[in-house]
Amino acid sequence: MARIASDPAFDIQPDFSSPTFEGLRVRIIGGTQTTHEEVATELITAWQLDRDLRVTAWKRQVDEDAELAADAARVAREQANQERLRLEHEAEMELREAEKKKPKINDFQTGTAVGDTLTPRPSQYAIHKLKSFEYVELWYFSPDGCKTTADDAKTSAEDTFGLAKVDDFVALKPVASFKASRKAVQDHNLEWRQFDLAKNSFLLHINKLKWPEKHQRALTMFFMNIVAHPYRSEHFGEQALLLYAARVRRDWHDTLVLNNAFDISIFNLTLLKNMSEEVWNRARHESLTEVSSSKIVALSNLASDCTPHHTSTCFQ
Known part of the structure; x- marks a missing residue:
């Protein structure tokens, strides 16, 4: 039916x-x-009936228009609401990102004094390695390593930055966070006392940095097996144990990267014996080298004393 232009x-x-x-x-x-007169009356009646039909149609048309307008208004409100929610979500995400980038300071316990002792502070390089769950020499956690860090901090600015690749981006990072110390000592070359103190500090720092409990327990048992091993009382026993500790811990980190790491808390006595044999062989080689060097020096001194005037006495 055609639309009615006006109210009938x-x-x-x-x-x-x-x-x-x-x-x-x-x-x-x-x-x-x-x-x-009768015809006029009939025409009036017919017109009124037609008008009544058109009035009914008009009202239906008005109702339909109102319903369509209400639907359109509802859709518009929903779209506006969705747009508002989208903008609010974007604003919230931007705010969260901005909050993430803001420097934050943690709370402190009111009324709690500093402890009687302070834990020596390793270098930023060592801390960075621990945060990345990477291998780092125990020397950095020894008193000598921490003292070197403190001395270096006095002579060079810790806010010196260098370029480093982070994911797929190049970023500025403190040089101290990825620069190894030239004074670092390999684990197997540490003195036993240095090793013993360093492993305690190492375990303390991996706990502070929230390493997984499983890994912390395994490393704690690993070091306990080393320091409490009866082989320490043997000749070159501590050197063999230091070599075992250095190589096993290094290999453990390498296999962690490959996702096929072994249980470092389990002590391998056969491997220790092999390490001990290596230490003994090196000691024998150094001893022989020292003896040979002494003989060469003695012969050299003897030859220098044999002048042409004393040749007969040199070979008597």
Whole structure:
């Protein structure tokens, strides 16, 4: 049905009894005995019926238009609400990112004094290695290593930066965080006392840096097996144990990267015996080298004493 342009209720009823409609009335009367007044009355009745139908249709059209308008308004509100939520979400995400980038300071316990002793502080390089779960020499956690860190801090600025690759980006990072010390000592070359003190500090720092409990327990047992091993009382026993500790811990970190690491807390006596044999062989070689060097020096001194005037006495 075609749309109705205006409300039919306001339409003005035509005067069907007027001369304007006389021709229409005549055609309707035709050969009948109906009067003009009767025809006019019938036309009025027909017009009113038609108007009533159009009024009903108009009301239905108005209701449909109102429903469509309400639907359109609801859709518009939903779209506006979705857009508002999207903008709020984006603003919240931007705020979170901004908060992440802001420097933060942790809380402190009111009324709690500093402890009676302070843990020696390793270098930023060593801490960075621990944060990355990478291998780092125990020397950095020894008193000598921590003292070297403190001395170096007095002679060079810790805020010196260098370029480093982070994921797929190049970023500025403190040089101290990725620069190894030239004074670092390999684990197997540490003195036993240095090793013993350093491993305690090492275990303390991996705990502070929230290493997995499983890994902490394994390393604690690993070091306990080393320091409490009866082989310490043997000749070159401590050197063999230091070599065992150095190589096993290094290999453990290498296999962790490959995701096939062994249980470092389990002590391998056969491997220790092999390490001990290596230490003994090196000691024998050094001893022989020292003896040979002494003989060479003695012969050299003897030869220098054999001048042409004393040749006969040199070979008596």
